[in-house]
Amino acid sequence: SDWATTENFQLAAGRLSVTPTQLSATLQMPNGKTSKTFTVTNTGGAPVEVKFGERDNGFELLRADGSTVTRQQVLGSGGAPEQRLTVPTSFAAKASGKEAKAAAAAVGPNAAPWTDIANYPATIMDNRVVNLDGKVYSLGGGNGEASTTKNYAYDPAAQTWTAIADLPGARNAVTAGVVNGKIIVSGGWGDAGPDSATWSYDPGANTWTELADNPAPRAAAGQGVVDGKLYAVGGCTTASCTPMSNSVVRYDPTSDTWETMANYPKSVAFASCGGIDGVLYCTGGNDGSAAQKSSYAFDPGANTWTAIADAPTDNWASAYAVASGKLLVVGGSQGGAISNAGFAYDPAAGSWSNLPNANTARYRGGAACGFYKIGGSSGSFDAAPESEVLPGFEGCSESAADVSWMTVDKSEVTLAPGAKVTVTVGLTANVDQPGTYSGAVAISENTPYSVAPVAVTMTANPPKTWGKLMGTVTGTSCQGATSPLAGAVVQVDSWAASYTFATDAEGKYAYWVDRRNNPLTMIVAKDGWKPQTRQTRIDTATPTVENFGLAPIRC
Known part of the structure; x- marks a missing residue:
């Protein structure tokens, strides 16, 4: 009593130093190969758990005259002019007849690098979109007045949409994901609010099969696949969407069972989620009174959510997907207006970067790896058929470790203070086309400090024939x-x-x-x-x- 006791604390933490930070090689197709190394040292005062992963950063095709044609992930500003539509929006399942109608927005310019593709066969919003074996599947949704059973697949080579088997029931804003070569669809708005039915689609047989019911049926939940299991995060609990939920459930197709996981830190609907390297990442959403920009990562092993860097702006009802090791978010309601802006979260860097502006400003549309953006509304319930793609994001595996021309000899290590490890990166020119291939070795660690990926570049020269x-x-x-x-x-x-x-x-x-x-x-x-x-x-x-x-x- 009546005294101040001073207690000072100095906390030890690990910290990594990487040398060199760039690797490069020039090889002759088709059999040229080499290896390069870099060293990671723990210069801090506590042990560090380190994981290594591959990243594909794009490709420059070599022209015969020595110039190049770039096919790579496009990050940064640019694209179409910025569009912000200050128009009515809604959380509800469909127009009530009293909804304020918004005039359909003009389709934006076809500005590089976004490229318009064939329109969806119908006006559509609240569809969910997935990429399976290079084809883009749009599932359910509605025209703003009623839900639909119709589904279509887009073939990028033929540039055409083809009808596939109908959903067993009309659904809006379902949870969907690709697991073990099948498309799993659950929840969404049915005739009387969120529905618990869950189905599996087999593209080979073009048939739907009924699965175990979802114990927490929601519409407009965030969705993502991690380690072969489908997650549904938050969502709407009623046809009017309020109140929003913070419940999280995941479906295991191996046992055909659902499991309830730790609640999301906020009660939201229309959040953007995706699984990358065994972790589920989510951002944005709306709690019924305010849009969010807070973002979180879920560790399935620990069953815990951890805050990550906030998104560049509050956002909800955006089109989103995981591609090439990043969570991509475009459009939706941002800062109180429907936008065509986009941004991407890179877990390796722990930060967000801008995407080029899309051609159209839409909310409540769908998206898939590729990066395909399908349908959506220009305000209220004015559904639209316009669709477009941002090339360069073709890496669709749940794990980003899928770079065909690069190998890393270590996946994870634990470094004591002062300890170091040498990592060997193998490069091979057994590739499809000559040119410059860009990638990186991502380094994730449990320290307060971020570590930049090690850049890797391989130039593949063409065979003489x-x-x-x-x-x-x-x-x-x-x-x-x-x-x-x-x-x-x-x-x-x-x-x-x-x-x-x-x-x-x-x-x-x-x-x-x-x-x-x-x-x-x-x-x-x-x-x-x-x-x-x-x-x-x-x-x-x-x-x-x-x-x-x-x-x-x-x-």
């Missing part, structure tokens, strides 16, 4: 105006192999081919235009340039 096939595809309108055709399908067939790829935003294509495949038959096509076909030959001494000018099917 390969030559470059390149060109531009244009279209001439009925009025005589000529412009590049983005997304035109270029198919190349030979006696040895067949290749299919699409033109970029400038209508250009480029591909290296073995001259021993000569002669080549080329077919170029795009919806609404007359296809063309011709033969050509590869020459290793000079690029083979084949330009195509397509005419409309009808005027």
